[in-house]
Amino acid sequence: MGMLKKMSKNTRSNLITYGIVIAAFLIMQTLITTGSISSLLEGLMVPLCIYVILAVSLNLVVGILGELSLGHAGFMCVGAFTSAFFSKCMRDVITSSLLRFFLALLIGIAVAAVFGLIIGIPVLRLKGDYLAIVTLAFGEIIKNLVNVLFIGRDSNGFHFSTKDVMDLNMEPDGTVLVNGPQGITGTPKDSTFLIGVILILITLFIVTNLINSRDGRAIMAIRDNRIAAESIGINVTKYKLMAFTISAALAGAAGVLYAHNLSTLTATTNNFGYNMSITILVFVVLGGIGNIRGSIIAAVILTLLPELLRGLSDYRMLIYAIVLIIMMLFNWAPKAIEWREKYFSFGKRKKEAVK
């Protein structure tokens, strides 16, 4: 306890968040090994990790940088397809699934980060609604591009086309790797709940430590007052890009996890379109903009709830709606915030009387 006290409040708050994640993992893992939960729920564990990573990474843009981005699913899509492509090509070359996944992860993250940077440079000049619309369009464009992408490989090497499989002009020995709307099939299923949780912890580590560093302060200063930040010599473009790129990279990691959890990867509106981007934004908003722990909790509750309520068929959506409203109130109503800070102020700054 003495040690906990000596640490800075931020560090303590972060450790509590890690603790919650690890405890939740251990509980679920125990339930899974003792066979106490349905296989359906068990199958939801990796998607849950994906949503949590996405929510935390989007919160970096929306809550910490203060810019509205609706293209997050696009970065996830980039990470998913590049990593799945890699894993499929390397399936027989690298037999250790852990090593293969690790390399796929690095590739997915790197490519998503590059996309974040390239998209961010022109787009971050825009503000508010304009930025939201352009990022939304980016997400849709990525999804549609993937749907017309055909890649095959034969003895002569790789073949690309944006028309169809025939257009690849492969030798008879060739195999189709990416098949347009049918996407990538036969990606090794390397994602596990444990890997997912580790990725959540790494995401948390990166985001929370960034927030409490020199760069994080600069990012939040831009959010709070751009003109003042400029007047004290903060490079606004650089820090906006930094937040956006890191966020894109983390969304890419979620995409890698997603791609390696399914044997067939396709890009549809539900997984990589605006539906997904909006779903993630809902997690961020309901969990409290800028509140990292809140994003995690919102993502978990809203992903699990529909499954847990399946038995109540008719009342399911009603209860879901009520929970949404309660979460909204809990996070946003001034009275509720006061109450929460009084009883749940784990390591948060206490408000003192202002003299």
Add this chain to the structure above:
Amino acid sequence: MAALLDVKNLGISFGGLRAVNAFNISVEKEELYGLIGPNGAGKTTVFNLLTGVYKPDSGKVLLDGEDITGKKTIDISKAGIARTFQNIRLFKQLSVLDNVKVGLHNKHHYSTIEGILRLPRYRSVEKEMDEKAMDLLKVFELEQVAQQLASNLPYGQQRKLEIARALATEPKLLLLDEPAAGMNPNETGELMDMIRFVREQFHMTVLLIEHDMKLVSGICEKLTVLNFGEVLSQGDTGTVLNDPQVITAYLGE
């Protein structure tokens, strides 16, 4: 000796309005200099021109001999001008301490990776920044509220915090835009002492805009009076305040 700030023939128009015209000023090192004039005279616009918020359409600005005319705000900050704002612009959701630490940003470095991995340099530089920031907060008697959110401070303390943040950039020239606005006479008195202390302690040069004549006559050695974007009168405080033109146009009554 050349002046620290030397401005010649500065001007800008907004549409048809000539907001600032043929503006000259010369501020010596460690001087406390006042810029006064009626509402809408163009005082804040002069600050915006000096700090690169607006680009002048005529004139030249020299800081310590360096031509900074038309440069970007960030480069002017690095060249050594820091300012406060008439409408307070704090980082509201950051703590008082962090507001000052953002001001220290360009003087204390560690890389993003060192920050995320919390390597030794992160710890040592952060500690250095904490100490420096606390020292500055002490000057403005804000050390007790260091952990509070900036938006929770009363008005007078917010104005002081803005000055502390500006000083954190270690400027050569400090621009204060109505630092006493919204303060009661007691707070204004304290503020005057603080400005004097800052000048002495940090060998700071200060150019300030103010309507509170008690503060202006109390601490400024020289004055420039602006009226309709043009210099109406300029010189030692005593002389300017007795200039009949100034009395009619501004001091009035």
